[in-house]
Amino acid sequence: MFNESNYDWDAHNRQVALEGRSVLERTGESLARSNQIAIETEQIGTEVVSELGEQRESLLRTRGRLENANEQLDSAKTVLKRMGRNALYNKVILILIILIEIAILISVGYLKFFK
Template sequence: MATLIQSYEQQYSVLTADITAKIGRLKSGSDDDRDKLSREIQSNFEEANDLLEQLELEYRGSGAGSRVAAYRAELQRVREEYRSVFNNSATYNIDPDEYEDWSTVNEQRRKLLDNTERLERTGKNLTEGYRVVLETEQIGAAVLQDLHSQRETIQRSRGRLRETDATLSRSGRVAQSMLARALQTRLVLGAVLVLLALLAALGLYLYVT
């Protein structure tokens, strides 16, 4: 996990360095070079966002402290630098003989910026949606764990109830056996008393006669 995080961080560092170098070339490039560099930089920004999303997932999986927020702030700073350079280069590289095309250039630049902002918002929405999905998955796992724990508790309670029922059944049988023995003892004692009374009466009769 740590090796994969380090790999993503190295890729991000190389990518941001490449973006910074291209921004430097953008300041002095021709119109054709500027358009090509701009497309490459936009592609690099998208790739950097993807890397940061993967890096954030790896950080969450490892439970380690995340540096993604700092990386995003750095990427935003580079993005602002790119916008500033792009706007300035678009302004200062206009041919005075073609000043009448300024409105078209400005419109294209505005559309490019709008598309860039739209892509950023889409990326943020996707990241937020992914975060919600992960949190929902974590909550679902916690609920399932809780249900599993409750199931085990119920099963243990049922086992104890069965053991208690068996103990009560044994106690009932023992009590019934003791009651039967007590009744038997009383019957035997009653029979002995009757026999003793008969013997006493017989002895008295023989004594009198």
């Protein structure tokens, strides 16, 4: 009953089964590596999202500070314009006072020498 064709057939089946098992083991290892890479990628993604959140908060704080600085610059600009106007008014008033004094001196001189 020992038939050589059955033996060849069994050996062939065993060989196919071993090759199938080898393929399954390689596939399992590949899946395990892929799973590990996916886990690492997820961790990196989580870290990146967290860091981006922190950077967003930092940018929002910086934007608020810049808006505040812009408001203060506008206020300072208004004050400087007002100060410039006041200085101009003071110069005009001083010139008027000088002109009035000159007119008074001329009037006094005219009255003293010609009357």
